[in-house]
Amino acid sequence: MTLILGFEDYLPQAEKLALCLSIPIKQVNLHQFPDGETKITLPEKLPKNVIICRSLNQPNDKLIELIITASAARDQGVEHITLVAPYLCYMRQDKAFNSGEAISQKIIGKLLSEYFDSVITIDPHLHRIKSLTEAIPNKAAITLHASHAISTFLQQKFTQPIIIGPDEESKQWVKAIAAPHQWRFTIATKQRYSDTEVDVSFSESDLNTNTKLNLAGQDIIIVDDIASTGKTLEQAVIQIKQQNPKSISVIVTHAFFVDSAIKQLNSLGVNNIWSSDSIPHPSNAFSIIDTVATQLKIGEAS
Numbered sequence: 001m002t003l004i005l006g007f008e009d010y011l012p013q014a015e016k017l018a019l020c021l022s023i024p025i026k027q028v029n030l031h032q033f034p035d036g037e038t039k040i041t042l043p044e045k046l047p048k049n050v051i052i053c054r055s056l057n058q059p060n061d062k063l064i065e066l067i068i069t070a071s072a073a074r075d076q077g078v079e080h081i082t083l084v085a086p087y088l089c090y091m092r093q094d095k096a097f098n099s100g101e102a103i104s105q106k107i108i109g110k111l112l113s114e115y116f117d118s119v120i121t122i123d124p125h126l127h128r129i130k131s132l133t134e135a136i137p138n139k140a141a142i143t144l145h146a147s148h149a150i151s152t153f154l155q156q157k158f159t160q161p162i163i164i165g166p167d168e169e170s171k172q173w174v175k176a177i178a179a180p181h182q183w184r185f186t187i188a189t190k191q192r193y194s195d196t197e198v199d200v201s202f203s204e205s206d207l208n209t210n211t212k213l214n215l216a217g218q219d220i221i222i223v224d225d226i227a228s229t230g231k232t233l234e235q236a237v238i239q240i241k242q243q244n245p246k247s248i249s250v251i252v253t254h255a256f257f258v259d260s261a262i263k264q265l266n267s268l269g270v271n272n273i274w275s276s277d278s279i280p281h282p283s284n285a286f287s288i289i290d291t292v293a294t295q296l297k298i299g300e301a302s
């Protein structure tokens with residue numbers, strides 16, 4: 001038997017996963033002591049296989065809690081622990097850009113590989129490496145993609161949208177979302193000067209047909225993996241608006257939208273702001289949990 005262990009901050013998603021897999025779920029209880037430490041209480045009588053489902057946004061406390069949970073589960077005799085972390089933290093810093101900078105991707109990846117037998121995540125932010133196993137030296141570090149869920153969601157909303165990615169990196173997602181429906185798509189080039197200063201400029205060519213792309217009167221969808229400050233999306237919206245589209249929507253996998261990001265996008269007249277439930281956020285509009293469940297079922301069958 002396999003049991004899902006969930007945490008309060010990601011419980012609806014963990015419950016959905018349990019439902020999809022028809023397996024039980026129990027909650028790990030956290031108690032914050034006044035000094036900032038956490039008491040972690042696991043359910044008793046854990047089975048041999050456990051899936052811990054918790055997304056790793058705002059990761060610093062969560063990582064400690066997950067390590068304690070995994071260790072306590074092993075102490076109870078659990079033999080196989082899968083971590084389902086739809087958002088995986090610390091994947092961006094994959095090299096030291098300046099001397100003295102820690103390469104957090106490698107450090108956190110190694111830590112996770114020590115405590116978990118397998119790790120499943122959605123579109124981790126990997127820049128210079130091709131495979132998640134390079135970051136998490138684990139036989140079973142699995143990257144899943146949100147593109148199918150995004151594509152299916154958008155199909156219910158639009159007939160012929162134009163899909164736009166704000167930078168070169170987004171081409172993989174934009175293409176995967178547009179291709180099943182023959183939607184037109186393009187990507188922009190992005191220059192980032194600081195955390196909050198970004199320039200975005202567009203190619204006016206449809207990368208599906210290599211013809212000129214006219215955005216006037218069209219439904220435009222800007223797709224990205226992460227919205228953090230929202231500045232990338234904001235600059236993309238400003239550029240696109242100049243071409244008088246019918247509507248502009250933004251859709252992301254991992255929704256941080258820190259500070260006034262949502263307010264800024266709304267003030268620019270963005271029609272829809274949507275995200276997956278990889279990170280709980282008011283913009284959550286579709287789920288990536290089915291994608292995780294499918295992978296887990298495949299793993300079970302093989």
Ligand code: R5P
Nearest residue numbers: 224226227228229230231232
């Ligand atoms: C960059 O490589 C990513 O794909 C996102 O475009 C970026 O992280 C978004 O950040 P922000 O919302 O702060 O512009």
